[in-house]
Amino acid sequence: MTATAERGGEVVRRHHSRTGHPRRPHSSYALFLLPGALAFLTVIVVPFLMNTGVSFTDWQGVGSPKWSGLANYRELMGDSEFWASFRHSLFMVVAMAAVPTVLGLVLAAALFDFVGKHFGTRIAAVLRACFYLPQVLPVAVAGIVWSWILAPDNGSLNALLRAVGLGSLQQDWLGDPDIALYSVMGVMVWVQLGFPLVVFMAGLQRVDPQLYEAAELDGAGWWRRFGHITLPQIRPEIYVVLLWCTIAALKVFGAVYVLTKGGPGGATDVPSYFSFTTFFEKTQVGYGAAISTVLTVIILGLALVGLKLQTRAEDAEEGLRA
Amino acid sequence: MTAVRRYPVLVALVVAALFMVLPFAIVAINAVKSPAEYSSNGPLSLPHGFYLDGLKDFWQRVDYGQKLVNSILISGSVAIGAAVLSVLNAYAIGIGRVRGRTWVLAFFVLANMLPQEALVYPVYYLCKQAGLYDTRLSVIIVFTVVQAAFGTYLLSSVLGQFPREIIEAARIDGANKWQVLWRIVVPVSRPTIGVLLVFFFIWTWNEFLLPLVMLISNDNQTVSVALGVLQGQRLMDATMTNAAALLGVLPAIVFFLVFQRTLTRGIAVGAVK
Numbered sequence A: 001m002t003a004t005a006e007r008g009g010e011v012v013r014r015h016h017s018r019t020g021h022p023r024r025p026h027s028s029y030a031l032f033l034l035p036g037a038l039a040f041l042t043v044i045v046v047p048f049l050m051n052t053g054v055s056f057t058d059w060q061g062v063g064s065p066k067w068s069g070l071a072n073y074r075e076l077m078g079d080s081e082f083w084a085s086f087r088h089s090l091f092m093v094v095a096m097a098a099v100p101t102v103l104g105l106v107l108a109a110a111l112f113d114f115v116g117k118h119f120g121t122r123i124a125a126v127l128r129a130c131f132y133l134p135q136v137l138p139v140a141v142a143g144i145v146w147s148w149i150l151a152p153d154n155g156s157l158n159a160l161l162r163a164v165g166l167g168s169l170q171q172d173w174l175g176d177p178d179i180a181l182y183s184v185m186g187v188m189v190w191v192q193l194g195f196p197l198v199v200f201m202a203g204l205q206r207v208d209p210q211l212y213e214a215a216e217l218d219g220a221g222w223w224r225r226f227g228h229i230t231l232p233q234i235r236p237e238i239y240v241v242l243l244w245c246t247i248a249a250l251k252v253f254g255a256v257y258v259l260t261k262g263g264p265g266g267a268t269d270v271p272s273y274f275s276f277t278t279f280f281e282k283t284q285v286g287y288g289a290a291i292s293t294v295l296t297v298i299i300l301g302l303a304l305v306g307l308k309l310q311t312r313a314e315d316a317e318e319g320l321r322a
Numbered sequence B: 001m002t003a004v005r006r007y008p009v010l011v012a013l014v015v016a017a018l019f020m021v022l023p024f025a026i027v028a029i030n031a032v033k034s035p036a037e038y039s040s041n042g043p044l045s046l047p048h049g050f051y052l053d054g055l056k057d058f059w060q061r062v063d064y065g066q067k068l069v070n071s072i073l074i075s076g077s078v079a080i081g082a083a084v085l086s087v088l089n090a091y092a093i094g095i096g097r098v099r100g101r102t103w104v105l106a107f108f109v110l111a112n113m114l115p116q117e118a119l120v121y122p123v124y125y126l127c128k129q130a131g132l133y134d135t136r137l138s139v140i141i142v143f144t145v146v147q148a149a150f151g152t153y154l155l156s157s158v159l160g161q162f163p164r165e166i167i168e169a170a171r172i173d174g175a176n177k178w179q180v181l182w183r184i185v186v187p188v189s190r191p192t193i194g195v196l197l198v199f200f201f202i203w204t205w206n207e208f209l210l211p212l213v214m215l216i217s218n219d220n221q222t223v224s225v226a227l228g229v230l231q232g233q234r235l236m237d238a239t240m241t242n243a244a245a246l247l248g249v250l251p252a253i254v255f256f257l258v259f260q261r262t263l264t265r266g267i268a269v270g271a272v273k
Helices: A002-017 A027-056 A071-077 A080-119 A121-136 A141-149 A156-163 A180-192 A193-205 A209-216 A222-233 A233-252 A254-257 A271-280 A285-321 B003-032 B035-041 B055-062 B064-095 B101-113 B117-130 B138-161 B164-172 B178-187 B190-205 B209-214 B221-231 B237-270
Strands: none
Touching: A027 A285, A027 B064, A027 B101, A027 B117, A027 B138, A027 B178, A027 B221, A071 A285, A080 A121, A080 A180, A080 A193, A080 A233, A080 A271, A080 B003, A121 A180, A121 A193, A121 B003, A121 B237, A141 A156, A141 A254, A141 B003, A141 B221, A141 B237, A180 A193, A180 A233, A180 A254, A193 A222, A193 A233, A209 A222, A209 A271, A209 B190, A222 A233, A233 A271, A233 A285, A254 A271, A254 B003, A254 B221, A271 A285, A271 B117, A271 B209, A285 B101, A285 B117, B003 B237, B035 B237, B055 B064, B055 B221, B055 B237, B064 B101, B064 B138, B064 B178, B064 B190, B064 B237, B101 B138, B117 B138, B117 B209, B138 B190, B138 B209, B164 B178, B178 B190, B190 B221, B190 B237, B209 B221
């Protein structure tokens, strides 16, 4: 970050001294932005504005939209299905951001600082690969795998419980409204865990090994080193992972579509699935647009706060170092 | 630390790792079981023989070859298109330092974080108007732009650190901006562009919502959508589901084995910035 800022300053200065040369105006690079700008305008900006506009109308997808002001939003406030879907989103944030980050931190530190050191980096790399594998799977395919493992009659999980004599714990994992949400959460932890792990292990590679050696000589145990060296050293990575994973959790769609279709009885409905069914099954396009607009505001708000916190943390660290 | 205390931790980590890959193993052993064997011995027994009819039936039923072609065509086109777009954007932002670049960059980041739900209906509607609905081209166009948002963000920060001396030298030798881009910047940034290509390809391969909405005819569907829709309809028996799972998992494992290095390196590049 500092390097970029310094170089930026240099360019400005150089640019100043060159004001006598109109031959190569600085801004002519803007031409290279033209294709990107046009593409973004047509594919992202215009549809996004249309969606926001439609959210203020009563539109079924055919005919011309009728302006209805804030009616959709007022209706949302009293819609228990909408509130339930957002409550489930919070569960997804726990399953896709909080738990994977905590587990990922402990696993990354264990693989890097313990396995890597005592058993060789190759074993650490193989274990890392095992944890990362679910990440390359299309989430729809992960859904197929798990809905089959979690099937009530001949599913592998129930078969496993029977095999080890815990048959009384068998469940209809995805069909019981009291359990379905937790089952989906479990699957999402499995899907998501590899991402923080790999990011954190990459981050640990820039930590000075002498820090660990010094702490070990001073008699600090593993957990102390984890808390006093690992955590503070990879704080930027922790911010990034939490932000990305939280946003991913709020957007989760494919897994819910394949595993439960939001059911049973709306027990696993999430905002993105709710807006999808409102758009394409109930064809209440105006209402669906309002749902997705609320979701967008939450996600973009979160992203802005997250980016701000991150740059502030980086600035603070640089201030300390300077 | 003594060896006696070391090994339990290693064993615990290995068990955890095995738990992560267990679902893959269960899918693999059941894909080669006959339906009779599956129903009498359950999902956990080891297969007695090598029964491939389930896979063959499923392959033909969903026309899996066509789905693979569609997925490869869509993901490949998106990867190349998005990489080109990212390079052009990042050249203007990272090296050209166009005015207001912080805002331009913030715009690209936010565009990448936007939930697709907020675009999906207008995109569906506009594509219907333009005659692009249920064409692979529609999905290619949308994902090229969405992925380029991330590529622009990543590549801009990499190009921001590009050694200026090389560019200045080339300019003094008479190269214009276009030549500098293709003869110097692109070749030097090849490792990062390679990472982007791999990520764009896999991300597009895994996309679900937009292809689900846009690609309804059998001839255009991607692997993810075809399998997801079948599963969602609950029309499949256990053997079918298992065949579907295996055929969906296999390409992912191939990518993983081929690109493992690039993937982990790419995540590191992406996270630090």
